[in-house]
Amino acid sequence: MAPIDPHSYTDSSHPLTKHVDLDLFLDFDTRVIYGTALLRLERQHSGELYLDTRDLSIEKVTNASGEPLQFCLEPPQEIKGTLLRIVLQNDSSVAVTFKTSPSASALQWLEPSQTAGKRLSYVYTQCQAIHARSIFPCQDTPASRITYSANINVPRDMRVVMSAAYIGRSEICAEESKCRFSSACNPNLRAIEKFTMKQPIPPYLFALAVGDIVHQDVGIRTRVYAEPPMIKAAAYEFANAEAILKQAEMLFGPYDWERFDLLILPPSFPYGGMENPRMVFLTPTLIVGDRSGVEVVAHELAHSWTGNLISNATANDFWLNEGFTTYAERRIIESLDGEEQVALHLALGWNGLQEDIERFKTRPEFTKLKTNQENVDPDEVYSQVPYEKGCFFLKRLEYAVGRPQFDIFLKKYIETFRFQSIDTETFLDFLNVQLPTINEKVNIDAWINGTGLPPDADLVKPKSDILESISNLTERFKAEKRIAESKANFGEGTDWFLYLEILEHEARNWQAKEWKIFLDSLPKKVEHKTLEDLENRFKLSTSCNWEIKVAFLTIAAYSGYEKCFPAIETCLLTVGRMLYLKPLYAGLLESTPEARNLALRIFTEAKSMYHPIAQGVIQTLLNKADPQNLV
Numbered sequence: 001m002a003p004i005d006p007h008s009y010t011d012s013s014h015p016l017t018k019h020v021d022l023d024l025f026l027d028f029d030t031r032v033i034y035g036t037a038l039l040r041l042e043r044q045h046s047g048e049l050y051l052d053t054r055d056l057s058i059e060k061v062t063n064a065s066g067e068p069l070q071f072c073l074e075p076p077q078e079i080k081g082t083l084l085r086i087v088l089q090n091d092s093s094v095a096v097t098f099k100t101s102p103s104a105s106a107l108q109w110l111e112p113s114q115t116a117g118k119r120l121s122y123v124y125t126q127c128q129a130i131h132a133r134s135i136f137p138c139q140d141t142p143a144s145r146i147t148y149s150a151n152i153n154v155p156r157d158m159r160v161v162m163s164a165a166y167i168g169r170s171e172i173c174a175e176e177s178k179c180r181f182s183s184a185c186n187p188n189l190r191a192i193e194k195f196t197m198k199q200p201i202p203p204y205l206f207a208l209a210v211g212d213i214v215h216q217d218v219g220i221r222t223r224v225y226a227e228p229p230m231i232k233a234a235a236y237e238f239a240n241a242e243a244i245l246k247q248a249e250m251l252f253g254p255y256d257w258e259r260f261d262l263l264i265l266p267p268s269f270p271y272g273g274m275e276n277p278r279m280v281f282l283t284p285t286l287i288v289g290d291r292s293g294v295e296v297v298a299h300e301l302a303h304s305w306t307g308n309l310i311s312n313a314t315a316n317d318f319w320l321n322e323g324f325t326t327y328a329e330r331r332i333i334e335s336l337d338g339e340e341q342v343a344l345h346l347a348l349g350w351n352g353l354q355e356d357i358e359r360f361k362t363r364p365e366f367t368k369l370k371t372n373q374e375n376v377d378p379d380e381v382y383s384q385v386p387y388e389k390g391c392f393f394l395k396r397l398e399y400a401v402g403r404p405q406f407d408i409f410l411k412k413y414i415e416t417f418r419f420q421s422i423d424t425e426t427f428l429d430f431l432n433v434q435l436p437t438i439n440e441k442v443n444i445d446a447w448i449n450g451t452g453l454p455p456d457a458d459l460v461k462p463k464s465d466i467l468e469s470i471s472n473l474t475e476r477f478k479a480e481k482r483i484a485e486s487k488a489n490f491g492e493g494t495d496w497f498l499y500l501e502i503l504e505h506e507a508r509n510w511q512a513k514e515w516k517i518f519l520d521s522l523p524k525k526v527e528h529k530t531l532e533d534l535e536n537r538f539k540l541s542t543s544c545n546w547e548i549k550v551a552f553l554t555i556a557a558y559s560g561y562e563k564c565f566p567a568i569e570t571c572l573l574t575v576g577r578m579l580y581l582k583p584l585y586a587g588l589l590e591s592t593p594e595a596r597n598l599a600l601r602i603f604t605e606a607k608s609m610y611h612p613i614a615q616g617v618i619q620t621l622l623n624k625a626d627p628q629n630l631v
Contacts, residue, residue, distance in 0.1 A: 323390015
């Protein structure tokens, strides 16, 4: 008897859940979900059953016949939440009636004013890594794969989408029991939307969104969902989703989820995308009018094979999800756009990996692929390491055996472990059987269990003519900037002025990736006159592309460049994507006292707009800042 996951109470001696029937009533006035979860177990069981919960109120627990079962809630733990102990009596199913908290960590409730259409309230979920337990009691570990059905009771003028197949809608709440949760409920003003998920998924892939949502088909298997003001632009931006899906199938085999639909969420969504099967969630920051968000779509699609079809057993093995998916994403991009373009993606990944290795220099455990996250919140140590080090490890394996042989291995891996959750050791055993000489060619232990990057990583370091050109411009920038700053020599006709002319000429055909690589390679702190010259010439802080804008504003934040403070504030008050929040807040907090106080003021104003996960991450940054510099 022992936990099977450092982040779950699920016990190895207990049966796992195979199916969950959910009845959920969403009360937007109180920001609460009332519900019943009927958990069907893999076998009959007598004795205790442990379920994960977080901030759930438990009304009652019964068996399938409605007979009460003994239960108790243990005192909560900071990371895992609260253990729900249930005593079964030779039962194979258990029903729990519960209520969520208004501050449930997986849910963000939005007022109409926080949405694009300003017409209806909105709510959406984000369950990865361990937040499904705040919506319904479950064995919240990816080792437990479940199918589910769901009846979602909502106000009639709202629409529901889920990571499941849509069954239908009942406009009138005919069963009074469905509305027993709220005395203010008028059944004639409610509707029930029904869904079913027949493929087994980890609980973190449970997904729900409710609001003023419409859709537009962009392919036979692909449909874009969004709020009405955004639907036209969203459909244009992701019009190639079906073509990307077909290309992925050519690389990785048949698509097992029937549909690949995309939901564009309100701006507070904390990630670029979330790979919920059948219904990928995406940030609206991808909608810029040039279809440049293809890599995010490719990444979430690739999860359909690596992550959703084959999942990591615990967060310790997270690289099995994200390393494989990042590798697969770049194979898709290479097939669509060519080697030069994928080199840019690899270069950004390489740079991001170096930054996170430096970030964890005092906690090098989290630069390993196989980590030990006992007593560690997975949201706290979320980084690019499992994504990028995992990707480059797979690139290293491919380099060692050649792409044709590695592709055979990859397809057999997907075929062998379909709809399973595995750990790193299972992967390595399979690798050694399929590629028996691989340990003679690659120091696998250094990649898996070593910190940072092993020496042979240079064999797969990205190279291309475009990257070489950007690198030369970056190095010359640093040299010319030093000379100009030392002599206060920025005017027309100077070497610095001539450099800007060269940069403008070289950058005339740059897209977002080239600009981001260039900006990310610059020093974090730059003299204000230098930033002023870059801004006057290239208008970087007002770019319509968020990647360019935030890369430049991050330098401005670290540099304490007050002329850009209004633009930084607008960004932080506009979006909740953590990819942008973290560097901007970190830059302000490591800058001048004025910048640090700005960060505190903005967070105080903006935090209600951020998803609870993002709130926690930024609050941690603020807590680590020197409180004497914050007034």
